[in-house]
Amino acid sequence: METGVLVAYASKYGATAEIAEKIGEVLRQAGLSADVRPADQIHDVSAYQAVILGSAVYIGRWRKQAGNFLKTHDQALTKMPVWLFSSGPTGEGDPVELLKGWRIPGGLEPVADRIQPRDIAVFHGAVFPEKLNFIQRWMIKNVKSPTGDFRDWDAITAWAEGIAAELA
């Protein structure tokens, strides 16, 4: 029996987890049932009506739990509506432009091509320097990435409302 929408996420410091929670909240407000869970805790997706998967981006890559999720469940995911999102760039401006058109890591393009997601969104992320270790702080400084919370809750809400409308 279909039990609703799975919102799976791979997050290191919590910013992506909170985006996933927001998406779940919007889906529930629209009358859908939604499970928001870490991607590595999911063993079977076949009971869900649809899947949304999001990952934080680190050095141009998704967290490995998100890539593993796509590869492990690709057979089932090809048969259901799927949406993907990244939580990445900090700073002002269109997140896709900030990432120069990047939407999904190159290594995951073949599996994404098989799954044919309905959409691949890129959202601004959040970097909290106090949570980072010395090397990560140095990396962020080196690439001159702004720190702070740049998550665009209106954009996230609008995206989730669009998904709810498609599934209604």
Ligand SMILES: Cc1cc2nc3c(=O)[nH]c(=O)nc-3n(C[C@H](O)[C@H](O)[C@H](O)COP(=O)(O)O)c2cc1C
């Ligand atoms: C060391 C480091 C490297 C990062 N590399 C990228 C990157 O290559 N591209 C990007 O868009 N964001 C990058 N980010 C930003 C994070 O992906 C973003 O802040 C994200 O929202 C963090 O999510 P999380 O708290 O769920 O782990 C990086 C952040 C850190 C600390």
